[in-house]
Amino acid sequence: MRSLDPSMDTAVVSLIDARLDALAEEGVQVLWAVESGSRAWGFPSPDSDYDCRFLYRRPVEDYLSLWPARDVIETPLDAVLDVNGWDLAKALRLLERGNATLVEWLRSPLVYRGDLTFRDALLDLADTVVELSTLRRHHLHVARSNWPSNLDDASLKKLFYALRPALTLRWLRLHGSPTPPMDLPTLVGEGDLPHQAVRVVDELVTLKGRTRELGRGPVPSSVVALVLDELDRAEELLAAAGPPVDPAPRRAVIDAFFREAVLAQPARR
DSSP: OOBOOTTSOHHHHHHHHHHHHHGGGGTOEEEEEEEOSHHHHTOOOTTOOEEEEEEEEOOHHHHTOSSOOOSEEEOOOOSSEEEEEEEHHHHHHHHHTTOHHHHHHHTOSOEEEEOHHHHHHHHHHHHHHOOHHHHHHHHHHHHHHHSOSOTTSEEHHHHHHHHHHHHHHHHHHHHOOSOOOSSHHHHHHTTTOOHHHHHHHHHHHHHHHHOSOOOEEOOOHHHHHHHHHHHHHHHHHHHHOOOOOOSHHHHHHHHHHHHHHHHSSOOOO
């Protein structure tokens, strides 16, 4: 599968493809590779860099070694490219803990390459094993951490980093699934937002797409009302949530997924 936006720099995309191709020299197979930064979130600036994230699988024998390889691959970081990824085993251990980042990678609208059957199976697994309360806690923390302390003179660029998790909380509340969309436009489209809030968000996204720096200013009242309401609702839902469930059943399901995924490849000759 490949799904990229025409606005993406083709030269940069070619560099990312080359780095992904080179991973074969390390004996790994890329299962899923996506864009994960502001471009995939739906509010890039003209000077936004490229953040490629990928999941990979090693040969069966590597998972049987007494001296396992690192479960992260990091390629050289520069001013334009940030390309790194997780071993499937690491990704699944994080999924068991409800890792929101992994779920986002699976829902990225910008895909460099990947096995759609694998992605869909991993999304189904996430729907089965990830607890909503874990995701709520994550997105609530991110939104609270980035919410401006001075609403009359706020960093409008940073506002996006509170708005997106707040809209994710709204999506979780409305849809009840632990696999929310990654990008802001889809969160808005599927979030049943008031018309005024939709208009203001669209205006902010358009402005950010034209300028390198949004500057500072007052947070629009419709956005304030929307975000604070969702954060309060999330707090209430978390307070009403029951105790954590026994992890053993979900770990058994994840183990079975891992064994099947690792064994579904030819053994190294």
